[in-house]
Amino acid sequence: MALTFKQLLALSSDQISKASRYRVSSFGTGMRAKGTLYTAVVEGGSKPRRCSILLTDPGDKDTQAFVGCNCDYFKYHCETALAARGTAQPLRSDGSMPVKRNPSFRPHLCVHLVKLATLVAVKRLQQRINKKPATKQKTSSRIRSLTKR
Numbered sequence: 001m002a003l004t005f006k007q008l009l010a011l012s013s014d015q016i017s018k019a020s021r022y023r024v025s026s027f028g029t030g031m032r033a034k035g036t037l038y039t040a041v042v043e044g045g046s047k048p049r050r051c052s053i054l055l056t057d058p059g060d061k062d063t064q065a066f067v068g069c070n071c072d073y074f075k076y077h078c079e080t081a082l083a084a085r086g087t088a089q090p091l092r093s094d095g096s097m098p099v100k101r102n103p104s105f106r107p108h109l110c111v112h113l114v115k116l117a118t119l120v121a122v123k124r125l126q127q128r129i130n131k132k133p134a135t136k137q138k139t140s141s142r143i144r145s146l147t148k149r
């Protein structure tokens with residue numbers, strides 16, 4: 001079983017302050033057979049980087065995540081450690097474990113993926129707020145009770 005989106009963010013907390021200095025220059029969402037795919041171009045480092053996060057069930061708080069980024073940090077530090085947990089595919093690295101760069105094999109995200117992940121987290125939160133009919137009902141009944149007086 002792949003790591004959950006929540007687990008990935010928690011394991012990458014050391015990258016969050018760095019990610020705040022980066023910006024998303026393009027963002028896209030698409031439906032795939034396996035879930036919802038979020039893609040972004042993230043700028044702020046030496047080159048703009050393309051990264052993606054696939055959430056198997058974005059409406060579920062324990063959704064699993066599959067990730068990828070075309071930066072070197074992801075290739076050398078993250079990819080095989082994430083692939084070992086079923087959360088990435090070893091596409092860019094040669095599949096060998098990052099013995100020197102990530103000796104504990106900690107599965108975590110690069111700064112670009114953290115930037116995209118925080119954006120995705122905000123979007124999921126907004127969707128959840130918009131979906132809550134209970135709040136709307138409360139407001140409308142409050143308006144009704146106010147107009148009755």
Ligand SMILES: [Zn+2]
Pocket residue numbers: 049051069070071072073074110111112113
């Ligand atoms: Zn990256």
